[in-house]
Amino acid sequence: MPALIDAALAQPGLWPMVLAAVLAGIVRGFSGFGTAMVFLPVAGQYLPPVAALSVLLAMDLLGPLPNVPAAWRSAERRDLGRLALGLLLGLPLGLGLLVVIAPEVFRYAVSITALVLLALLAAGVRYRGTMTPALVTGAGLVGGVFGGAAGIGGPPVILLYMASTKPVAVIRANLLLFLVIVDIASLVLLGIWGRLQPGPVVLGLALTLPYLLANMAGAAMFRPERARLYRGVAQAIIAASAILGLPLLD
Template identity: 30%
Template sequence: MQALADWIGLPPSLFMISLAVAFLAGAVRGFTGFGLSAVVMASMVVFLPPVDLIPICFLLETTASLVMFRGGFRDADRRMSLTLAAGSAVGTPLGLLATTSIPSEISKAVALTLVLALSVFQFFKVNLKLFEIRGALSVTGIVSGIATGLASVGGMVIALYVLGTAHEARKMRASLVLYLFASMAVSFVALLYFDVLNETSLKRGIALAPAVLVGVYVGSRLFSQRLQSAYKSFCLGLLIMLSCAGVLRLFLT
């Protein structure tokens, strides 16, 4: 354990915490189809800066996407997922460009507050009819890309849109899985362009990947017919919790 901790540049205690976080994040991803990066960010930002966590999250998301892809492609609303991914590819550079003129704290607060408000509305079944507007699918993809560039919360925007559809739980989850898989290429190019995918992050991603795989397996097993009825409420609750945690972290730092 000590040798592995030294290899990834973390004390053994923090490495053990990271493994636990990776397992939890994988379980959340396995059950909901999203949330891995948000859980990792919310938990590990205490001892690792976001710039170090972003490539780790990418590697762990890639690991989860590869093992979940088959079910995601089979059950997903492919048109919706791929359109959202295409829109995100357009919006992400815009968000990254905007970071040069907007303070990151403000952009994150705005994005997280928006996700929080819309999640609460959905949780309490307040129908804003935002998802019935013509062109909402493409606009949501672009907005999610901008949110990714500004505050790394694009996945939460997509999850919010998918949860607002009338699809059954299995199709919602699969659509999120397919979207994240399709978005990997854009994320990879962005990470290379901004030179944040380095050797240390690669080692950490490799070391934490097994814990994520176990978590994904556990989460996927929990996604049973009996629990699917609670899927939407659980996901909306997760979005609310993660949004609150993000906003609180901004105010406390």
């Protein structure tokens, strides 16, 4: 274990990843989503895809926990169960794709997916129909594929919820809890498949404290009545990170 800790502290790009973890924590605590879209474009510059995802999952497993009880009280739990069902159906396929993806393709997938999501939201895309069980489960399924293949399980679900007319507090709660489920399921599947490497996990755990504190700070900033600020700040930080994560800017 000491050798793994020393290796984590000597990891190239450690301090940029610490800064990315702090920014990701603030965004996650404030908006309920965004960790992967902020952190992975940075981590992907220094780590191969599976290692970058392992760092994220280890870091993200504990960071949001202080915000879970309040989110559970605000969530629409029936829809959360449908999202989880869809996730479990799509995640194995996505993880199967991840192990054969080249690092550059991984980074482009993360950044471009984040930018497409933001463009749709900025364009004012809204869904005013009924969020049927099939629609919610389908969003979770596509999220599972995205989460496994590119490390970002949120965008399909985020787009559905952010485009809906649901209250901001419900959107934030369901997204936060769904992404906790994504982390747990992804860690379990990577472990079962023997793809969970101890080095990246230790690095992720080393980033947990700054990420945890940033989550708490972000949650303290959240005000349900400030819906426009809620959307704008999270989208701006995610956009900046996604653009900086593009390989062509190396």
